[in-house]
Amino acid sequence: MDTQAEELLKRNHLSITESRKKILALFFKNSGALAHGDIEKKAGEKFDRVTVYRTLQTFVEKGIIHTIPTADSMIRYALCKDNCTEGHHHDHHVHFVCKKCGKTTCLDNVNVPEVALPPGYLSTTVEVVINGTCTDCK
Numbered sequence: 051m052d053t054q055a056e057e058l059l060k061r062n063h064l065s066i067t068e069s070r071k072k073i074l075a076l077f078f079k080n081s082g083a084l085a086h087g088d089i090e091k092k093a094g095e096k097f098d099r100v101t102v103y104r105t106l107q108t109f110v111e112k113g114i115i116h117t118i119p120t121a122d123s124m125i126r127y128a129l130c131k132d133n134c135t136e137g138h139h140h141d142h143h144v145h146f147v148c149k150k151c152g153k154t155t156c157l158d159n160v161n162v163p164e165v166a167l168p169p170g171y172l173s174t175t176v177e178v179v180i181n182g183t184c185t186d187c188k
C-alpha cells in the first residue's frame with residue numbers, strides 16, 4: 051500500500067510525506083468516498099485539520115482525487131481514475147449517496163445523462179448525485 055501511494059505521489063511530482071501517504075492509503079482501502087472528518091478519524095493519528103485540508107486540496111488540484119457534493123452541503127472525496135491529470139478531471143460518472151448509512155459511491159458504469167441546454171448556455175461540468183438506499187442497507 052505504501053509503495054502504491056509513493057508511486058502516485060512521485061508520478062504527480064509531490065513530496066512524499068507520512069501524512070500524504072497515510073491519507074492516500076485511506077483512499078486505497080475504502081471503496082466509497084471520504085469526508086474530511088472521516089479522514090481525520092480513520093488516520094489513526096492526530097493530523098492537524100489544516101494539514102488534512104491542504105493535502106486534500108493538493109490531491110484535487112493534481113487530479114488524484116475528485117470532489118463529490120452532497121445534499122447536506124458536505125464535500126466528499128474519492129480517488130480519480132488514471133486519466134485525470136493536474137487541472138483536468140475526467141471523472142464523468144454518477145455518484146450514489148445512501149440515505150441510511152451515508153456511504154457515497156462512484157458508479158463508474160452509469161453514464162451521466164445528456165442534458166439539452168437552451169441556446170447560449172454552455173456547461174463546464176455536470177455533477178449527478180443520486181440519493182437512495184445502498185445494497186448493504188436495503
